[in-house]
Amino acid sequence: MNNAIITTKDLCKSYSSGAVATHALRGVSLEIEKGSFTCIVGPSGHGKSTLMHLIGGLDRPTEGSVHLEGTDLSRLDNSQLAQLRGEKIGFVFQFFNLLQGLTAKENVEVAMMLSGFPEKEQEKGALKLLAKVGLTEKADAKPSQLSGGQQQRVAIARALANDPAILLMDEPTGNLDSAAEAEVLEILHELHAAGKTVVIVTHNNEIAQKAQRVICVRDGRISCQ
Amino acid sequence: MTLSKLVFKNITRRRGRFVFTLLGITIGIASFVTFLSMGGSLKSEINRESASLGANLIVTPIGSCAYEQVSILTGEILPSNITMIDVTKIQAIKGVSAVPVLTEKTAIANKPLSVNGIDVEKMKSFKGWEIGKGAYFSGTDEAAAVVGFAAAELFKLDAGSTIVVRGEQLQVKGVLKETGGRDDLTVFLPLPLAQKLYKTGDKVSYMAVKVDNLAQTDSYIQQIREATNLGVISDKQMLKSVLSIVGTVNITLQMIAAVSVLAAAFGIINTMMTATYERKREIGILQALGAKQRTIFTIFLLESGFYGIIGGATGVVLGLFVSITAAPYITQNAFTSFVKGSGNGALIDPKTVIGSILFSTAVAIVAGVYPAWRAARLSPVEAISYE
Numbered sequence: 001m002n003n004a005i006i007t008t009k010d011l012c013k014s015y016s017s018g019a020v021a022t023h024a025l026r027g028v029s030l031e032i033e034k035g036s037f038t039c040i041v042g043p044s045g046h047g048k049s050t051l052m053h054l055i056g057g058l059d060r061p062t063e064g065s066v067h068l069e070g071t072d073l074s075r076l077d078n079s080q081l082a083q084l085r086g087e088k089i090g091f092v093f094q095f096f097n098l099l100q101g102l103t104a105k106e107n108v109e110v111a112m113m114l115s116g117f118p119e120k121e122q123e124k125g126a127l128k129l130l131a132k133v134g135l136t137e138k139a140d141a142k143p144s145q146l147s148g149g150q151q152q153r154v155a156i157a158r159a160l161a162n163d164p165a166i167l168l169m170d171e172p173t174g175n176l177d178s179a180a181e182a183e184v185l186e187i188l189h190e191l192h193a194a195g196k197t198v199v200i201v202t203h204n205n206e207i208a209q210k211a212q213r214v215i216c217v218r219d220g221r222i223s224c225q
Numbered sequence: 226m227t228l229s230k231l232v233f234k235n236i237t238r239r240r241g242r243f244v245f246t247l248l249g250i251t252i253g254i255a256s257f258v259t260f261l262s263m264g265g266s267l268k269s270e271i272n273r274e275s276a277s278l279g280a281n282l283i284v285t286p287i288g289s290c291a292y293e294q295v296s297i298l299t300g301e302i303l304p305s306n307i308t309m310i311d312v313t314k315i316q317a318i319k320g321v322s323a324v325p326v327l328t329e330k331t332a333i334a335n336k337p338l339s340v341n342g343i344d345v346e347k348m349k350s351f352k353g354w355e356i357g358k359g360a361y362f363s364g365t366d367e368a369a370a371v372v373g374f375a376a377a378e379l380f381k382l383d384a385g386s387t388i389v390v391r392g393e394q395l396q397v398k399g400v401l402k403e404t405g406g407r408d409d410l411t412v413f414l415p416l417p418l419a420q421k422l423y424k425t426g427d428k429v430s431y432m433a434v435k436v437d438n439l440a441q442t443d444s445y446i447q448q449i450r451e452a453t454n455l456g457v458i459s460d461k462q463m464l465k466s467v468l469s470i471v472g473t474v475n476i477t478l479q480m481i482a483a484v485s486v487l488a489a490a491f492g493i494i495n496t497m498m499t500a501t502y503e504r505k506r507e508i509g510i511l512q513a514l515g516a517k518q519r520t521i522f523t524i525f526l527l528e529s530g531f532y533g534i535i536g537g538a539t540g541v542v543l544g545l546f547v548s549i550t551a552a553p554y555i556t557q558n559a560f561t562s563f564v565k566g567s568g569n570g571a572l573i574d575p576k577t578v579i580g581s582i583l584f585s586t587a588v589a590i591v592a593g594v595y596p597a598w599r600a601a602r603l604s605p606v607e608a609i610s611y612e
Binding site: 053056058059078079082083085086087091093097099100101102106109110111112113114115119122158161162 | 226227228231234235238506507509510511512513514515516517518519520604605606609
């Protein structure tokens, strides 16, 4: 596949706590196509999130390699890796992870600041992104004044702040009721339709069924794809 | 959004902790500023008193040390050990004008007040006094008093009032014009009357000496030493030794204040360490959004720097307030009762203000280095998975 945005090769990750080593990943090789909508599924504790962290450059593999748009992540130092996250990747987490003291708009602005947007452009950009997720009216609300679904939509707007090459989501609907889940999924499909590459780690079969491609992870290995 | 705005929002989000940490550095800097400006005003006060003394040389009993020299400037009682024979010998030296002074104390309405026994005619021309109200002494053996400007105002005295010194009722003959120095808060008596009231025989406390030719000051000192067995010191030397004592006291006080600033620095370290633990997840989010280690380090260092700047500014304000309102009471008995309407001029020194804020900021930034380094070193996955 020449159109791959992500390529991993023999990815291994083990954690050692004292004498016991935990093998979270045991040799994962996969490719994710540009513009695809991919779900990574599998039971808890089998390495899904670890895989996502490695793909997103939040963590480093014990062995193997990750290439993002041709860049070998293992060749980057911490600072270059951070810059790459700021420029090319958008993360969305299960627990929203908004900065509590800031408004919805400010949360998006912080992400824009970290990916290098000058202050003057931030407000306009943030409002545009909030409009995209249908939260124009909540721009000045703090996370504590928003419902779970609204918080997750702010998180998506924030993940889009750098116009990322790839959106990586860890259980984005894991903490939402079905109505909020439907809203979030609709936004994700819109983003996909507009050409974004979306990778979702999930337990949720409904999401998986609508995905173009499903990758199953079990015991740190790919069991189906 | 900029880093500074983000940091400011972070600080003010936790108001209670913000205020208490800030109070620590505020109090530290306030005490520092208070001691600094009190020391400064004490020095300028001493300079002023020394200038108003109007003498080039001071003759004191031999072996007098800095304590006695300070007393001359502050109007405290000195041992009276110089005889009139010595006074005459010094006055006989060519090229000098010398006046004897007996320093004592009395009290009016339970408030202490300096009493100086003086050679009335010589002293008037020596100091260049002018009469504000009433009249000056007409002769040496008069049983009356002349009072300084501030003393008259403080105790509501006027020409014709009566004061009691050592049980003797004395009429106030006149009030001097304001001199801006020690003399304003003094009651003057003719020397023979003062010597009688205070039972000092024919002795005086010190002599103020003016020389005609300043270039030959050393030779005059030599002549006085040879003529009498007394100690002689120039006003400059005296000023130097007095100021060096004050300087030592000042430095000691400032060091105590610096310790309190140091204690406040540990308060900042504590707050910032707590912040790195509490905000682990937040650090992880920022890292996921592209914050480099350097950025996280800067955020935390800025945060403690803010404590320094704000704490420094509030500390300076508090310190100046304390020194303006409380300093006159604190220094009253120590060295000088502040003459009304003067002595506060040197308090607000821009160098003190800027220096203290810079000092506090520097301390706060140094205090922030370790917590900031800890925060920057967190791995993104570890931080983001923290619950």
